Amino acid sequence: MTESKAPMAFVQALHKQSVSCESRDCSSAVEVTDISQQTDRVKSFRLQCGSCHWEQTISGCLQLEPPWDEGSLMEITEEHLLHLEPVCPYDQAPIQFDSLPNPRRRARYRITCWYCGRQEELDWPPEEAKR
Numbered sequence: 001m002t003e004s005k006a007p008m009a010f011v012q013a014l015h016k017q018s019v020s021c022e023s024r025d026c027s028s029a030v031e032v033t034d035i036s037q038q039t040d041r042v043k044s045f046r047l048q049c050g051s052c053h054w055e056q057t058i059s060g061c062l063q064l065e066p067p068w069d070e071g072s073l074m075e076i077t078e079e080h081l082l083h084l085e086p087v088c089p090y091d092q093a094p095i096q097f098d099s100l101p102n103p104r105r106r107a108r109y110r111i112t113c114w115y116c117g118r119q120e121e122l123d124w125p126p127e128e129a130k131r
């Protein structure tokens with residue numbers, strides 16, 4: 001498994017947390033703007049410092065292969081069930097759970113890693129959790 005770790009500024013931007021300027025002589029908080037399109041599989045953010053005018057764009061790195069395996073999906077859903085923040089096993093970026101409409105009244109979720117772009121749709125709760 002090739003692991004690349006999502007940059008801390010990317011994770012902070014996802015969480016809408018304060019991001020510090022990376023310019024040498026400045027440590028001000030920067031303005032973070034989500035510049036992703038709605039159809040993008042990975043998020044992109046523009047970072048701009050109002051003090052020193054430093055600017056940077058950070059984006060996820062689309063890598064859909066290999067997909068999450070069953071073991072990874074079980075760990076991700078377990079962490080979610082325990083109210084912990086699940087992270088992608090490939091890049092340690094937070095994973096987002098989104099509820100999907102389902103006409104049969106069964107819960108269905110899409111889980112997404114906004115750094116690598118991997119997604120999976122799951123019935124909820126998983127069969128293992130019903131026992």
